[in-house]
Structure formats: structure tokens, C-alpha cells
Amino acid sequence: MxxxxxxxxxxxxxxxxxxxxxxxxxxxxxxxxxxxxxxxxxxxxxxxxxxxxxxxxxxxxxxxxxxxxxxxxxxxxxxxxxxxxxxxxxxxxxxxxxxxxxxxxxxxxxxxxxxxxxxxxxxxxxxxxxxxxxxxxxxxxxxxxxxxxxxxxxxxxxxxxxxxxxxxxxxxxxxxxxxxxxxxxxxxxxxxxxxxxxxxxxxxxxxxxxxxxxxxxxxxxIESSATELQAAATQQAQGSKEQATTSSEVSTTMKELLSTSHQIAESTQRVTQIAAETASAARAGDDTVRRAREGIVAVERQVEKIVMHMIDFGKKSQQIGGILQIINELAEQTNILAINATIEAAGAGDAGRRFGVVADEIRKLADRVGGSTKEIRTLIEEISAAANTTVIATETGSKAVDASARQFSEVAASFLQISELVSSTAEASREIELSTKQQATAVEQVNAALLDVARTARETEASSSVTLKTSSELAALSKDLVRLIQRPERA
CATH class of the missing domain: 1.20.120.1730 (Four Helix Bundle (Hemerythrin (Met), subunit A))
Structure with a gap:
């Protein structure tokens, strides 16, 4: 009952x-x-x-x-x-x-x-x-x-x-x-x-x-609850201070990572521009082959032009190789920063769990960039080899038009392969550019999230201070109330 x-x-x-x-x-x-x-x-x-x-x-x-x-x-x-x-x-x-x-x-x-x-x-x-x-x-x-x-x-x-x-x-x-x-x-x-x-x-x-x-x-x-609340508020205030310090450190790291992402995006944009120029040169070579079909008579004049184009093409291939070296180094630096960010996020506990996920995605993206640069390097080496073959073929053709005529089909096939390789290079460059832009956007979002976390940590710290002060006042009031209510014990 x-x-x-x-x-x-x-x-x-x-x-x-x-x-x-x-x-x-x-x-x-x-x-x-x-x-x-x-x-x-x-x-x-x-x-x-x-x-x-x-x-x-x-x-x-x-x-x-x-x-x-x-x-x-x-x-x-x-x-x-x-x-x-x-x-x-x-x-x-x-x-x-x-x-x-x-x-x-x-x-x-x-x-x-x-x-x-x-x-x-x-x-x-x-x-x-x-x-x-x-x-x-x-x-x-x-x-x-x-x-x-x-x-x-x-x-x-x-x-x-x-x-x-x-x-x-x-x-x-x-x-x-x-x-x-x-x-x-x-x-x-x-x-x-x-x-x-x-x-x-x-x-x-x-x-x-x-x-x-x-x-x-x-x-x-009330006195017991106030004591417990005071202890919890003290612990919460200490945790908030540590969380604010960690958030500040992680925010600094993310700023550095954001700067690196912007550099990668700029380099990738330059690679894309060079790849577009290379594709334009490949289309010009294809036009030269088409005009060579119209008359063997103009082969000698076009051979010199083809040689010039091939030399220029070789120089641009070397420029692409240098840019790919820079991209590779930036990818390695991004990978290292992503690993450091993952370690920092693991140390931040629950507050850095989402940041750890983003850092892991950045590391994967850096690995993809490194892999793409390796593929581009392979393609460029193949392009260089094809260019060398073309140069040798044009030199041989200048000595003997008949031999050039017989090897015309090989030259056309080589230019077709060059066009395909240049297209692949341009596509890879566009993918790298898109990936770096996504990476930069992700880093900005993470940086904004870290700023929110830092602000929340500061607000939590202020709230913890107020809670600690209130709990102390509540404990003092409960003691005063006990003294007012309880009768003094006789000796």
C-alpha cells in the first residue's frame, strides 16, 4: 500500500x-x-x-x-x-x-x-x-x-x-x-x-x-548534492580547459593543411593547363600527318616542322615531369600531415572523432594523388619514348622519302597513341584538380568545425566556472540552513 x-x-x-x-x-x-x-x-x-x-x-x-x-x-x-x-x-x-x-x-x-x-x-x-x-x-x-x-x-x-x-x-x-x-x-x-x-x-x-x-x-x-555538484563542476572545468587547448592546437594544424591543399590545387591547375597545351600540340601533329597524306611532295617541308614540334613536345614533357615531382612531394607532405592530424584527433577523444575521420579521408586522397602522379609519370615516359621514335622516324624520312612513305602508317599510329595518352594525361590532371578542390573544401569544413569545437569548449569552460561558483554558493547556503534548523547540542 x-x-x-x-x-x-x-x-x-x-x-x-x-x-x-x-x-x-x-x-x-x-x-x-x-x-x-x-x-x-x-x-x-x-x-x-x-x-x-x-x-x-x-x-x-x-x-x-x-x-x-x-x-x-x-x-x-x-x-x-x-x-x-x-x-x-x-x-x-x-x-x-x-x-x-x-x-x-x-x-x-x-x-x-x-x-x-x-x-x-x-x-x-x-x-x-x-x-x-x-x-x-x-x-x-x-x-x-x-x-x-x-x-x-x-x-x-x-x-x-x-x-x-x-x-x-x-x-x-x-x-x-x-x-x-x-x-x-x-x-x-x-x-x-x-x-x-x-x-x-x-x-x-x-x-x-x-x-x-x-x-x-x-x-x-542538498548539502550532499551540492558537494557532488561542486566536484563534478571542478572536473568539468579542468576537462573544458584541456579540450580548449587541444582544439587550438588542432586548429593550427588544420590551417597548415589548408595552406598545403591550396598549393596542391594551384600546381594541379598548372598541370591541367600544360596537359591542355600538350593535347593542342598533339592535334597539330595529327593535322600534319593528315596534310602529309595529301602529298608526299610536302613531306620534306613538314619533316622540319614535325621535328620542331617534337622538340617542343619533349620540353613540355619534361616540364610535366617536374610538376609531377612537385605534386608527388606535396602528396607526401599531405600524407604526413594527415597522419599527424589522425594522431592529434585520437588524443582529443570524442571531440576529435569526426576530425579523425576527415583526416583519414585526406590521407586516402593524398595516396590517390601519389598514385595518379606515378601513372602520369609512366604516361609521360611513354610519350617521350614515342616522341623519340617519331624524331628518329622523321630524320630517316628526310633521308629517304620512300622509307617515310612506307612508315607513314606507323607515324599515324604513333600520333594516335600520343593523342590518346595526352587525353589520358588531361583527364588525370582534371581528376587531380577536382580532388584537390574537394580536399581544400573538406579541410575548410574541418577547420570551421574545429573553430566551433573551440568556441563550444570556451563556452563550456565559462559555463563550468559559473556552475562551480553556483555549486559553491549552494553548498554554503545548505550549511547555513542546517545551522539555522538544527538545535545546538548540549554539552
Whole structure:
């Protein structure tokens, strides 16, 4: 079964999940307790308002009763305006109490009992004031003294006392509930916070320990790889320097070989030109033989011309022999340079393998040039021999025309052979010229390839230096990272 390795961001995200869940649960419980506490607070506010309204109701009754007795005693109409205001306020207090206690059935029943008492009390006070206006203070005092108004007020006080007692009891219970809710909310927040801190601290310790261990392992691997890279870069830089030096030496050798190839090409071109001139001379001799056929009479005049041509032909044959000697020497020098280039290419290793192949081809071409020069030398010797035979034949013909006539066929055959040999010489010269041109082109290509190799070697050397510097910096950075991560060992 393949094991799964979590990345550092995944571990941190996973470590935040449990504290996040705890905080969410803590938030839900806290919100629930806070809502409950708010609800209890609203109920407490309502209870306090009920008690306040009861106090105001009782106070307005006392104020109305006081103003009523002041008017009865003094008859001053100034007491009636506050009296009317107090009665009007009583209605507002009663309606506010019914609104505040609409969810309390017992309070609504008690308020229903107070309502007729309030009407009776107001009627009693109204009659007392009317009695004071009609019959005077004594009649009004007698009405007050009968105790009817006092009994009504006692009943109202008793009912309001019951309401106050019940509201006080509800207020105490709700205050206890509020205290309990506050205690639960505080305990929940405290326990949840402590648990979250402990969980985060534990998970953080485990994750930091694991991350430290993984980073420590990675830095050690980086340090090892940096050391290996530094050693490889050093070796590569040394190899690049050696390769650049070898490429420079081989490039110098190829320049010398290119110069020799150009000399061979120039000499071969001269050989070709001489061969063309020789062919022209052979064609002229053939024309002379043709004219000799037209009349034996002109043989004597043509014999002298033929002798001159043969002498010139001999001189040109000697020139061709000298040029062939030069070509032979150049071929030998090319062969020696090709052998040296092959040795240098073998020493250069893989970088000089292609150059070795080209050098071997040059050596083979030099061998072919040497062989061709030998063949040309043989042909020239044959041409010289044929020319000598022709000269002897022409001298004999000048002494005896009849003998020349009989040997005419031999002369024609000799000129035909000379023409063929000259054609062969010209063809061989053209092949040598083509071969030398190919050789020069090949040497130029090899020289260009060597320049590319040298440039690549220099670039490789520069790249190796950069790699060596980078590997050294990487090794230093890995050591610094190890020092930062690892804990100092206690002595």
C-alpha cells in the first residue's frame, strides 16, 4: 500500500481544522447562552418596568387623593388641576401595566380586579368634591369620614401588593437565571479557550517537530548534492580547459593543411593547363600527318616542322615531369600531415572523432594523388619514348622519302597513341584538380568545425566556472540552513 506524505501547507491546514471546529462549537454554545441571557435581560427589564408602573400607579392614586382632601379642607380650586392630571395619569398607568403583563395570566386577573375599584375610587372622590362645592366642608368631611374611600384604597393597595410580590418573585428567579447563564457562558468560554489553546499548542508542536525533521533531511540532501555538484563542476572545468587547448592546437594544424591543399590545387591547375597545351600540340601533329597524306611532295617541308614540334613536345614533357615531382612531394607532405592530424584527433577523444575521420579521408586522397602522379609519370615516359621514335622516324624520312612513305602508317599510329595518352594525361590532371578542390573544401569544413569545437569548449569552460561558483554558493547556503534548523547540542 502506497503511503501518503502530506505537504507542509496541507499539515498546517489540517492542524487548523480541529481548533476551527472547537471554535465553531464554542461560538454556537456562546451565541445560544448569550441569546438566552439577552432574553432574560429583556424579561428583567420588563419586570422592573412593571414594578415602576405599580409605583407610579400607587403614587398617582396618593396624589389624586391628596389633592382631593386638600380641596375638601380648603375649598381652593387650585387643587383640582393636579387632581385631574393625576386621574388622567392613572388610566395610562393601568393600560401600560396590562400591556407589560399580557403574558402573565395572574397579573391580568389582578388588574381586572383593580379596574372596578379604580372606577369606584374615582366616583367616590368626584362625589366628595361635588359635596364640598354644594354643601360645604362639613358635609364633605362627613362623606370622607364614612371610610368608603379608605376601604377602596386598601383593596387597591392589597391587589397592587400581590402584583408587586409576584413580580418581585419573578424578578428574583430571572436574576438567578441570568446569573446562571452568565456563569455558564463564562465557563464555556474559559474551557473552550483553554482547550483550543492546548490543542493548537499540541498540534503546533507536532507539526513544527515534523517540519523541522523533514527540512533537516532535505538540507542534508542538498548539502550532499551540492558537494557532488561542486566536484563534478571542478572536473568539468579542468576537462573544458584541456579540450580548449587541444582544439587550438588542432586548429593550427588544420590551417597548415589548408595552406598545403591550396598549393596542391594551384600546381594541379598548372598541370591541367600544360596537359591542355600538350593535347593542342598533339592535334597539330595529327593535322600534319593528315596534310602529309595529301602529298608526299610536302613531306620534306613538314619533316622540319614535325621535328620542331617534337622538340617542343619533349620540353613540355619534361616540364610535366617536374610538376609531377612537385605534386608527388606535396602528396607526401599531405600524407604526413594527415597522419599527424589522425594522431592529434585520437588524443582529443570524442571531440576529435569526426576530425579523425576527415583526416583519414585526406590521407586516402593524398595516396590517390601519389598514385595518379606515378601513372602520369609512366604516361609521360611513354610519350617521350614515342616522341623519340617519331624524331628518329622523321630524320630517316628526310633521308629517304620512300622509307617515310612506307612508315607513314606507323607515324599515324604513333600520333594516335600520343593523342590518346595526352587525353589520358588531361583527364588525370582534371581528376587531380577536382580532388584537390574537394580536399581544400573538406579541410575548410574541418577547420570551421574545429573553430566551433573551440568556441563550444570556451563556452563550456565559462559555463563550468559559473556552475562551480553556483555549486559553491549552494553548498554554503545548505550549511547555513542546517545551522539555522538544527538545535545546538548540549554539552
Amino acid at each position: 502506497k503511503s501518503t506524505t502530506w505537504t507542509i501547507p496541507q499539515q498546517i491546514a489540517a492542524s487548523l481544522c480541529l481548533p476551527l471546529i472547537v471554535l465553531i462549537l464554542l461560538g454556537v454554545v456562546s451565541v445560544h447562552n448569550a441569546a438566552n441571557l439577552l432574553e432574560i435581560s429583556e424579561e428583567l427589564k420588563q419586570d422592573y418596568r412593571v414594578l415602576s408602573e405599580l409605583d407610579e400607579l400607587h403614587g398617582h392614586f396618593l396624589d389624586a387623593e391628596t389633592r382631593q382632601r386638600g380641596f375638601v379642607i380648603t375649598g381652593d380650586a387650585a387643587f383640582l388641576e393636579p387632581y385631574e392630571l393625576a386621574l388622567h395619569a392613572l388610566d395610562g398607568d393601568y393600560e401600560e401595566l396590562r400591556k407589560l403583563t399580557r403574558s402573565n395570566r395572574n397579573a391580568q386577573d389582578r388588574l381586572d380586579r383593580i379596574r372596578p375599584l379604580m372606577r369606584d375610587k374615582r366616583e367616590e372622590m368626584r362625589l366628595t368634591i361635588e359635596q364640598r362645592r354644594r354643601e360645604g366642608a362639613e358635609a364633605a368631611a362627613r362623606m370622607v369620614a364614612d371610610g368608603r374611600g379608605q376601604r377602596i384604597m386598601d383593596e387597591i393597595r392589597a391587589i397592587t401588593a400581590e402584583l408587586r410580590a409576584e413580580e418581585t418573585r419573578l424578578l428574583a428567579a430571572r436574576e438567578a437565571q441570568a446569573s446562571e447563564s452568565e456563569r455558564r457562558l463564562l465557563a464555556t468560554l474559559t474551557a473552550g479557550s483553554v482547550f483550543t489553546i492546548l490543542v493548537v499548542a499540541g498540534i503546533g508542536f507536532v507539526i513544527i517537530r515534523g517540519i523541522n525533521r523533514r527540512i533537516n533531511t532535505a538540507t542534508r540532501r
